[in-house]
Amino acid sequence: MKRSFYTLWLPTLITSIMIISLFWTMQTFLHHNLAEMLQSHKRSQELTAKIEKMVSSTLNATFLGDEKGFLKTVELSNQIHDDILLIKKDNKYNTDSLFNSYEQLYKKLISAVSYTTENRLGDARMALEEVESYSNDLQMQMSELNNYFDQREKEVEQTLFVIMILSGSLLLFIALFNGFYLIPRRVIRPLEEFAEALKGSEEKYRIVADWTYDWEYWLDVNKNIVFISPSVQRVTGYTPNEFMQNTSLLIDIIHPDDVSKWSKHVSEAHLPNRPEEDAQEVEFRVVRKDGAVIFVDHICRPVYNHDGTYMGVRVANRDITQKIAILDELKEKNRLLDTLATTDGLSALYNRRYFDEALTREVEYAKRTGNALALVMCDIDYFKLYNDAYGHQKGDKVIQQVADVLKATFSRTIDVVARYGGEEFVILLQATPPAEAYKLVELARENIVRLGIEHKESKVAPFVTMSFGVVSCIPDLLSSGDRLLAQSDKALYQSKENGRNRTTLLEC
Amino acid sequence: MRTIIFILFLSIFLQAEITSSNSIHFSGATTIQPIIEKIASSYQRTNKESLYVEGGGTEAGLQKIINKSSDIAMVARSLSEEEKNRFAYMTIAIDAVAVIHHESQVIKNLTKKELIGFYDGSIRECKNVGCECLNLIIISRKINRATLDVFEAYSGLKSPKRKNLPPDAKLIRADAWEAESNINTLLWVAGLKGAIAIVSHAEAIRYEKMGYPIRTSAIENVYPSTETIKNGTYPIKRELNLVWKKENLKVKQFIGWVKSGAMDASVSELGFVAVGK
Structure with missing residues (x-):
């Protein structure tokens, strides 16, 4: 359009204005000329009458012997003089001969007056004859002058007509040239090409939009749907037409529990004056037409046209139901992996790796808080003999039963009960002073005894027993997990030395 | 026009008849x-x-x-x-010979040289008298008119109609109109914008007072009047x-x-x- 303005419309406009201006100037000039000529023509027509009037008034004054009567003569003569002068100036008509004739007429007329006043009647008669002669001469010249004006007027009118025809033809030619050549060539064809290109481009974009896998749509400034991709049907079960006919369906299908989350998002994100690149994201659930609930990841951002006018919100909704399910599964697996990594498979207690980390962490914690920390180390008395006598499977069963007792006895969530290796167990008790620790350990030992698991090969009792070494203190700067372990191991050793199935408490 | 002229002829005839x-x-x-x-x-x-x-x-x-x-x-x-x-x-x-012109002209004063220039033809243009006119018309008088005698005596120019003129005589321009009477002179000047003439001062004044568009020029800055005629400062006068x-x-x-x-x-x-x- 801009190109056609400079190559077509502007030159056409300028040419037309120039032609019209030229025509206007010429016709104004000619009209002015014609007006002047008509005025001169009128003057020349009046001139004859004025001359007759002048002669008449002169003779009348002469007849009456009225000196003042010649004032009329003089006045008319001056008018005739001026009229001839104007005709000469206006039309460049050579009035010399006309004026000379008039001068001679006036000269002789006044001479006749003079002769009459001097009673020179013969001279007066002769002068009057000459007046008549000049009068006839003037009549002829006036007639010529009038013919000249008639002719000139016709010429001017003809010129005006020719100019009008020429200008009209030129304008018609420009109109036809534009209509049949320039406009089709420079406007219609480019427009058709542009329309073709636009159509192709539109189709391309429509294909891109329509084939979008995600459910996409565009809300205008009044929240009306401008575009919604066909994939909405795949995601929600509703057709694009259903949304176009009922815009509120966009909200109606949101899961009731997520409506408030959606409203909050809309109030923050679906606003003008936000940067175009500022995409906002929210997840919510949608109740499909078939009643199934799916998860949707909603990403939106404002759109602006080339001049910065806000055009609404562009949205892409992705069905992430499957992704959510996979993530849940993955989380479960991770959780399991964590458990496996920190749990002993036989006893279902924490394994030694977990215990070591917990010991280091709790020692440091106790140092910071100044709480007492108790570490218990224990093992099943003569467990090797049990395995030999009852088999490993029975041995494993004993371990599980012992583990259950320990777990039940040290049931605080902050207590860490771990299988340290073989038939050895360790227990970490936070904020537990020595006496209380001893009491709890004794309770555990008694609970083991109370299980009454047969152990004929034991040298302590005919049932399964356990020996415990307890160390409890407030760790100081020099305390460490290894040192506590070494102390508890020393206490366990003493319990074994002293006959097993007993508890030994040592200070740190 | 013919009818009007016939009436004039008749009036002249009647005037002739009533003379006694x-x-x-x-x-x-x-x-x-x-x-x-x-x-x-x-x-x-x-x-x-x-x-x-x-x-x-x-x-x-x-x-x-x-x-x-x-x-x-x-x-x-x-x-x-x-x-x-x-x-x-x-x-x-005693009368003065006045130099008169049409009122549309701007002449107020003429030097003797200028006056001679108009009459010997060395000044010929309408622009010289400051008006728009078709012709500058110089009006002299017939040789039997005393006004001409007086003017000739003042200007040194001679009417070309005079007989026995010396070869070196300075002449009034040949195309100057020659008026007979004063009324003849006055009406020519009054009716033609480019006219200059010599005429009886008293008659010029009388016609000017009647409203005829004529004006008198000063000669060498002196207007003709009873006083200037009497004291001789106005140069062109006659008995x-x-x-x-x-x-x-x-x-x-x-x-x-x-x-x-x-x-x-x-x-x-x-x-x-x-x-x-």
Whole structure:
């Protein structure tokens, strides 16, 4: 359009204005000329009458012997003089001969007056004859002058007509040239090409939009749907037409529990004056037409046209139901992996790796808080003999039963009960002073005894027993997990030395 | 036009018929003619004698008293010694020869040189008189007119119509219009914007007062007036004389009446400078 303005419309406009201006100037000039000529023509027509009037008034004054009567003569003569002068100036008509004739007429007329006043009647008669002669001469010249004006007027009118025809033809030619050549060539064809290109481009974009896998749509400034991709049907079960006919369906299908989350998002994100690149994201659930609930990841951002006018919100909704399910599964697996990594498979207690980390962490914690920390180390008395006598499977069963007792006895969530290796167990008790620790350990030992698991090969009792070494203190700067372990191991050793199935408490 | 001219012919015929031969017949300078015409009726009433006046110019007037077709010649110039010896005469007034022009011109004052320039043709353009006109028309007088004699005496120019002119004579331009009478001169000037003429000052004043579009120029910064004519500062002036044949006794009563000073008032009223008894 801009190109056609400079190559077509502007030159056409300028040419037309120039032609019209030229025509206007010429016709104004000619009209002015014609007006002047008509005025001169009128003057020349009046001139004859004025001359007759002048002669008449002169003779009348002469007849009456009225000196003042010649004032009329003089006045008319001056008018005739001026009229001839104007005709000469206006039309460049050579009035010399006309004026000379008039001068001679006036000269002789006044001479006749003079002769009459001097009673020179013969001279007066002769002068009057000459007046008549000049009068006839003037009549002829006036007639010529009038013919000249008639002719000139016709010429001017003809010129005006020719100019009008020429200008009209030129304008018609420009109109036809534009209509049949320039406009089709420079406007219609480019427009058709542009329309073709636009159509192709539109189709391309429509294909891109329509084939979008995600459910996409565009809300205008009044929240009306401008575009919604066909994939909405795949995601929600509703057709694009259903949304176009009922815009509120966009909200109606949101899961009731997520409506408030959606409203909050809309109030923050679906606003003008936000940067175009500022995409906002929210997840919510949608109740499909078939009643199934799916998860949707909603990403939106404002759109602006080339001049910065806000055009609404562009949205892409992705069905992430499957992704959510996979993530849940993955989380479960991770959780399991964590458990496996920190749990002993036989006893279902924490394994030694977990215990070591917990010991280091709790020692440091106790140092910071100044709480007492108790570490218990224990093992099943003569467990090797049990395995030999009852088999490993029975041995494993004993371990599980012992583990259950320990777990039940040290049931605080902050207590860490771990299988340290073989038939050895360790227990970490936070904020537990020595006496209380001893009491709890004794309770555990008694609970083991109370299980009454047969152990004929034991040298302590005919049932399964356990020996415990307890160390409890407030760790100081020099305390460490290894040192506590070494102390508890020393206490366990003493319990074994002293006959097993007993508890030994040592200070740190 | 033809009808109108016929009426004029008729009027001239009628005027000719009403002239009477039982009267004192004046002829000559049209400058003096208004004076005689002015006093004619009062004179006729008191003296039972009618006065008949015609123009024709100074020379024609003199010729007419010689051939007895007129009783008194009106001579608008000084008489030569020969004329003074040959005729009886009486100076009745002093008049100036005024240079007049159409009122549309801007001439206020002319030097003698400029005046001569207009009349010898060295100045010819309308722009020289400051008006829009078709032709600059110089109006001189016929050679039998005393005004021309006076003007020639002042300017040193001569009418080309004069006979026996010396070869080195400076001439009035050949295409100058030659007016007969004063009214002739005055109406030409009044009716044609480019006209300049010489005419009786008293007549010019009289016509100007009647509203005719004519104006008088100063010559060398002096306007003609009773005072400037009397004191001689206005340069172009002449005597107005009545001249008659010494043996013509018919005019005795009239001359006596004039000499009594009965005409002086009329002379002054008409703008001439009366010379008194």
